[in-house]
Amino acid sequence: MILSENLEKLIQSLNRFPGIGRKTAQRLAWFLVTQDKSFALQLAETITTTVESFTTCSLCNMLSESDPCPICQSDDRTDNTICVVENNSDIQIIESMNEFRGRYFVLGHLLSPIDGFGPEQINTGKLIGRINTLKPSEVILALKPSAEGEATIHFLWDLMKDKGIDLTRLSTGIPFGGDLEYSSINTLANAWKRRYTV
C-alpha cells in the first residue's frame, strides 16, 4: 500500500541527490513531515529563493546572485592572481581559508575527452580571455590530484607556459591528521618524493 503519492514523490526527489540512497531519502522525507511544519515550509522557500536568485557570472563562471559576481566586482581583490577551480563549491572552501585575495575562474569540469569534456567544454577560451584582460602574474591551478586533474593541469600549463605567468598548483601529500597507514600508495609515494627539510 502506497501511503501517500506526495510522500512517494518527495522521497523520489530526495533520492536524486548525490550520495542519498532510497533509505536515507525516506528518513529525510519522514523528518520533513514529522518535524514542525514551519521548518519544512521555510526550507522549501529557501530552496526556491536561492535557486531563482542564482546566475552564472559572465566573467568567471561562478554562480552567485549578481553578474558580475561579488568577487569579480570587488575592488578589494587583486587582479594579480587568478585561482582556477573545477567547481563552485571549491571557491567556498578556499574562501573559508581567508587567505586568498585574488580572482577566480570556474572551469565547470575537468578535462575528460572520453566523457565528452574537451578544451571547449572546460571553458578554455574564456579562461585565456580572462587572463589576457587581467594580466595576472600568477595563475593557481587549484585542481584535485586525480588522473583528470593532472591531465587538466598539464593541458593548461602547455597552453600558458609561454605567457610569462607563474603557474602554480596545490601541494600534494599526506592530508593533515591523516595516518600513513591508511594512505594510498600513490599518496605516500608522492609525499615521499616531495619530502622537505624540517
Add this chain to the structure above:
Amino acid sequence: MILSENLEKLIQSLNRFPGIGRKTAQRLAWFLVTQDKSFALQLAETITTTVESFTTCSLCNMLSESDPCPICQSDDRTDNTICVVENNSDIQIIESMNEFRGRYFVLGHLLSPIDGFGPEQINTGKLIGRINTLKPSEVILALKPSAEGEATIHFLWDLMKDKGIDLTRLSTGIPFGGDLEYSSINTLANAWKRRYTV
C-alpha cells in the same frame, strides 16, 4: 567572504536534517543550485504540498493526507490484528512487505521516563481505547529490540496481559545476510538462546 546569504541559509537548513553534517549540507546545496533549476523548484513545491497535506490520524496517530488515515478507513483490512509501532516510517517498511492486513497504532515514542516519555507521552490511553473498540485477537508489538523497546514491550504486556489478547513481538536474532563475526554479543547471545530445530 560569505558568497551568498541565501545559500548560507539553505546550507544551515539542510544541516538540520538528522545525519546530515555541514559538509554534506554544502554538497546538497551546491547540487540544488548547479543542477537544472526545474528539479530544485519542483522539490520545493513537493515539500510544501506534502507537509501541508499531512495530518495526524485521530484513530491511530499515523500521518497521512486524510483523517482517518487510509488504513483506518479501509474495508479491506481486518480489525482482528493491531500492529503497534514506534514511528510512521515503521509503517512504511511493514507495508512494503505486503504481508500484514490489519490496523496500526503509532506510539510516537518509546517509553523513556528519563527523557520525559512516560505512559501518557506514548499514547497508552488512546491505544487501550483503540483496542477496546476494535477487539483484536492479536496485538503485534513491532518495536525495536533496544533497552527502551524492551521496557515499552514489557510495560504494554503488563497493561494488556489480562485482556485475553495474543500479545506477540517480532523475532530477534542475527539479521538476514549478517555475519556472526560482526554481530554484537547481545545479538548473538539472543540468537543462541532462541535457536530452533531446522
